[in-house]
Amino acid sequence: MPIITYRDALNQALREEMHRDDRVFLMGEEVGVYNGAYKVSKGLLEEFGEMRVVDTPITELGFTGVGVGSAMVGLRPVIEFMTWNFALLAIDQIVNAAAKMLYMSGGQFPMPMVFRGPNGAALQLSAQHSQAWESWLAHIPGLKVVTPGTPYDAKGLLKSAIRDDNPVIVLEAEMLYNTKGEVPDEDYVIPLGKAELKREGDHCSIITSGKMALVAMQAADQMAKEGIRIDVVDLRTIRPMDVDAITASVRKTNRAVVLEEGWEVCGIGAQVVDYIQRDCFDHLDAPVLRVHQADVPMPYAKAIEKAAKPDVAKTIAAVNKVMYR
Amino acid sequence: MASKKKSDADAALHKELLHSMILQRRFEEKVAEAYALGKIGGFCHLYIGQEAVSTGILSLLRDDDYVLTTYRDHGQAIVRGMSPRSVMAELFGRIDGCSRGKGGSMHLFDRHVNFLGGHGIVGAHVPMATGVGFAIKYRGGDQVCICFMGEAAVNNGAFHESLNMAGLWRLPVVYVIENNRYGMGTAVDRASSIKDMYKRGDTYSIANAVVDGQDVFAVRDAAQEAIDRARKDYAPTLLEVRTYRFMGHSMSDAASGTYRTKDELEEYRKRDPITLLERRMLADKTLSKSDVAGMEAEIAATVQDSWDFAENSPEPPLEALYEDVYVETTT
Known part of the structure; x- marks a missing residue:
């Protein structure tokens, strides 16, 4: 199977879906002539022309609304944000329009559209460019939220997102674009709402998603050397969340650590822990612990930035704690 | 003979326009009554006073054109062809x-007549209308999208971002500013650094015009030009229509006394768009007093029928609560 980057996997997904359905178009800043701020859309302008690969002014609210309007009349826009931090300028269109149009029209206007771009921290981008928005977005009924963590997942989930008739948020990551993995050349999709057990173990579960799945896998590798077997559940979709996958794992291991990139308060981990306490109360041998970003805006300086981020060491420490080691 | 036919056709058209405007007026009066009785809840914004705008513009559209508007949407919905019952x-x-x-007063939608809402966030539907224009051009169609907004929306970013793109990409959208002089309780000259709203079109190389919104013929003339421009040349227009609402902003404020005087209201009432049209038609003898009486009686029956229909329709069942959050994907 070919080994390609996460960025190229996304590019394949876009290209294949644009060939498959001429209602699909890509719109955002620098997606065309520049080939994408992170080169995800490389070559697409040349292949599909400027009506289908649309460079916009720097106007997130405006072009997101253009996407919403075009979806109301049957097109299938893929709206790229250069980073999800910029999407805050467009949050009205995502939350008040895309997420609600079907409901407030009594089922008349589905919103078959995708909002995608890098989410979370990269390196030393400081406070305004390092935020993980999963919990904000997953809070909203009407949206689906996916967080691909590998090239394989990136292609399969983006293709599903584009084919879905609902608004789907795709949270990519700058730190993932260069990562490599096996990705089939042929057409495949990964169903939304399905977690993947990325590693099997029976001592402790790590429930995580997206970029943090890599951290969880590294932590699990290190712990394996000490004979600790970790079950790594990559949620892949945050909304709708695969609760069965969570509870199946925790019932097996009786211990859990929830690892997420964002902040603690009202984070995704809080929701996961709620599912666990409801469905696995009698199975737990220890309180569930959470690993997350420090409760501060992201700083610039290297050492304190590192201290703010969830990482392998913090994850291992949490696992040790729930295992009373 | 030819001119006789034309004048007959004109007379028929004028009657249709008058009918459309009176229907909106009586419908809204009935809505006020129902609201007072607690049959209608939430926010409710009446269109009384602005009927020549909806009638003038929407009477020019084809069935396959599109309309987006604000939360003051009852009149436009009906003129666009939605049944008073629904x-x-x-x-x-x-x-x-x-x-x-599921939507209520602010979120009227009907895909069968391309009425795309009914939107509750000031200015937010302006980019959506721009997107409808984009979709028309994407498909190489010759439809037009009409986007109604209040004059207060032109101070917000969504408006400017949209007009910039519509001007840049040449999209077939007619942006209609219904300047009723007040954004809720804030007079236009207390909110906008520019008093002539239409001039904002110049900033974005968009054709623009201003028109008397109480004169349905003036509205139609200006709108026809804009619609032609969109249909034939994929070119947007910013059309300012100067009008006035005779009621409060919503059901919770008085028509006058707080932010505008009774004298001002009375002055504007002298230019009631329905009275102006009636008077003109009576003068040129294309309408008789008994025509008016007949029309009023028929409209009263229609409006009462809509009330009876609504009252007899069941509330949504509890299982509807969880319907329409997501649609099942079929593609």
């Missing part, structure tokens, strides 16, 4: 409402 039932929160009781 609108009233929506206001009553009933299952036979156009949005199945």
Whole structure:
């Protein structure tokens, strides 16, 4: 199977879906002539022309609304944000329009559209460019939220997102674009709402998603050397969340650590822990612990930035704690 | 003979326009009555005083054109061809409402007549209308999208971002500013650094015009030009229509006394768009007093029928609560 980057996997997904359905178009800043701020859309302008690969002014609210309007009349826009931090300028269109149009029209206007771009921290981008928005977005009924963590997942989930008739948020990551993995050349999709057990173990579960799945896998590798077997559940979709996958794992291991990139308060981990306490109360041998970003805006300086981020060491420490080691 | 035919056709058209405007007026009066009785809840914004705008513009559209508007949407919905029954039932929160009781006054939708809402966030539907224009051009169609907004929306970013793109990409959208002089309770000259709203079109190389919104013929003339421009040349227009609402902003404020005087209101009432048209038609003898009486009686019956229909329609069943959050994907 070919080994390609996460960025190229996304590019394949876009290209294949644009060939498959001429209602699909890509719109955002620098997606065309520049080939994408992170080169995800490389070559697409040349292949599909400027009506289908649309460079916009720097106007997130405006072009997101253009996407919403075009979806109301049957097109299938893929709206790229250069980073999800910029999407805050467009949050009205995502939350008040895309997420609600079907409901407030009594089922008349589905919103078959995708909002995608890098989410979370990269390196030393400081406070305004390092935020993980999963919990904000997953809070909203009407949206689906996916967080691909590998090239394989990136292609399969983006293709599903584009084919879905609902608004789907795709949270990519700058730190993932260069990562490599096996990705089939042929057409495949990964169903939304399905977690993947990325590693099997029976001592402790790590429930995580997206970029943090890599951290969880590294932590699990290190712990394996000490004979600790970790079950790594990559949620892949945050909304709708695969609760069965969570509870199946925790019932097996009786211990859990929830690892997420964002902040603690009202984070995704809080929701996961709620599912666990409801469905696995009698199975737990220890309180569930959470690993997350420090409760501060992201700083610039290297050492304190590192201290703010969830990482392998913090994850291992949490696992040790729930295992009373 | 030819001119006789033309004048007959004109007379028929003028009657249709008058009928359309009176229907909106009587419908809204009935809505006020229902609101006072608690049959309608939530926010409710009446269109009384602005009927020549909706009638003038929407009477020029084809069936396959598109309309987006604000939360002051009852009149436009009806003129666009939604049945008074489905609108009233929506206001009553009933299952036979156009949005199945999920939207209410501010969110009227009907895909069968390309009425794309009914939007509650000031200015937010302006980019959406721009997107509809984009989709028309994407498909190489010759439809037009009409986007109604209040004059207060032109101070917000969504408006400017949209006009920039519409000007840049040449999109077939007619942006209609219904300047009723007040954004809720704030007079236009207390909110906008520019008093002539239409001039904002110049900033974005968009054709623009201003027109008397109480004169349905003037509205039609200006709108026809804009619609032609969109249909033939994929070119947007910013059309300012100067009008006035005779009621409060919503059901919770008085028509006058707080932010505008009774004298001012009375002055504007002298230019009631319905009275102006009636007077003109009576003068040129294309309308008789008995025509008016007949029309009023027929409209009263229609409006009462919409009330009866709404009252007899069931509330949405509890299982409807969880419907329409997501649609099942079929593609």
